[in-house]
Amino acid sequence: MSQPDLPSLRLVALGGGGGSAQVLLGARPFFAGRTAIIAVTDSGRSTGAARMIADIPAPGDLRNLLATLAADPDSPLARLMQYRLRSSALPLLDGMAVGNLILAGLAQMEGDLATAVAMARQMLACPEQVLPVSTANTRLCAELADGRIVVEEAAVRALGKPPIRRLFLDPPAAAHPPALEAIAAADLVVIGPGSFYTSLLATLCFDGVVEALRATPATVVFVCNTTTQPGQTDGMTIADHVARLVEVLGPGVLDVALINDANALHPAVAARYSAAGLHPLLVTDADRQAIRTLGVEPLVRELAESDPGPRELWNKADTIRHDPQTLGLALWKIALDRAG
Template identity: 85%
Template sequence: MSESTNTRALRIVALGGGGGSAQVLLGTRPFFAERTAIIAVTDSGRSTGTARMIANIPAPGDLRNLLATLAADPDAVLPRLMQHRLRSSAVPLLDGMAVGNLMIGGLTQMAGDIAAAVELARQMLGCPEQILPVSTANTHLCAELVDGRIVVAEAAVRALGKPAIRRLFLDPPAAAYPPAITAITNADVVVIGPGSFYTSLLATLCFEGIVTALRETSATVVFVCNTTTQPGQTDGMSIADHVTRLVDVLGPGVLDVTLINDTTELHPAVVARYSAAGLHPLVFTETDRQAIRALGVEPLVRHLAESDPGYRELWNKADTIRHDPQVLGLALWKIALDRGKP
């Protein structure tokens, strides 16, 4: 631990989707003075996809969720309105639409791009974190499957019952938002995950400049592995498989640490409930440990999962075992202290 790490303000960047990045940033508020989210913009699901079509914008859904969660008062009217989903049998296109998606669409048209729109929303909500889209480009996530087929748009990439994903790409190709590159460059810790492995985490790495920034930054790069597999994305993958795929994208020597949840703490009833929905807890094994260390990455196994909250109804997505923000934040702070910049 360097003296400078003790005395200067720590900076953390969370890279991924709206849910996982919220857990990281909420948990690190007591420990990191500067907190930045770099958020995926390629979702094409029902509400977000409709908003993209209406306003001709990058995907607003993950940004909306993060803005509402990180608001100065998440229970105030405006953040709750952003998360509210319209009910409209008369206009099926808008049935289930999150009001915040339309708000971001309107702000984008007013301000000129989605980054400016998000900054306006951040100020209105009083979010203390910096929130950045990974790109201002309106592009789509595509994938080549192991059987050679190409699937187009994020909803198809995560669709159930298809062969495994071989590689991801954007159509059209797009560059990252320059302030996102700057944030990665200046960070002490960059956190990838937790979140949808292909459609949020690896999707952000598809934008030109992000992987290069991760390779060049002096920050400690941490992967927070998901607690379970994800139907349509990581079925049958082990923890080591996740890390291997991430290292394949980043290149050797970039990823420093993988934070892994200790599944021995999970109640059997919780495991059974999620397994019945096709989300199987990722169990860390000695084989995983050896494989991850062979990649030059340090595996850290901790009890990171939240207490069982019971079943949660999510819009158009499967629930999962989430990380406890406070425990996760503490673990990331310790990593920052132990591996601080000189």
């Protein structure tokens, strides 16, 4: 197959709102077609309240992505999408992101979340296509290592529980057909970075997604997280992350694991995150060999952004984010190298 021209390259980012935003912002100079397929099973405080109010799938990751990818992220509408209400009189609305309510209202007005997202994307002039992985309002559940079942995303990522054995949806739900079509048409599918179980693997629970990834001619890349995640990946190595993803996808589906070189982190930064229970993931020779044994190519690059200091995230742990420009360039090189 001849190498495609730059304008023909199509990238699909699959996962949560934060990590997918880093991927898509970095991809802008290199990929003409850019699509996000975003998790919809979050049940945290603001998103969980919006789901309860409007009986919709989780809007929070979609809202965050739309606001970040807006043509002008500093516009009044983009800022309003991220603004959180303060209300001592109505605790349910205290801390509610206004954009969650906007998406809830649009979904009720138009009949489904996908249409709501398309309208919000138009309002914000986002250049990327943004799709929910599903329009079904379902619950993310997990079977733990001790056999217990936990229900809803907030419980799946709760602290102090046994490791997660498997994820499932209750009730089972199908993926949004345009999301599957985007995977089929992609040159590069990027899974991650993001909450490993509750965003990345959660999207793979919807009927049709794993099958689409198995069938696509695209190169499939896993962008590994920079740190472990309390309640999700405590004690897991980089090779453990890749092995679990390969277990879900099946052999021969995942092509590349793109790994941040955590040895480049300043020791003080690494110590600060470790003190909070987020341990930088250091790639070892044993990791590289284990990943190659799985049929996946490990690529190690310096991908982390300059330390911004601690960030206040709503009910979720901070992490070391990827630098969008460095990440986008690395993904472009992977796409070009594998297009020939």
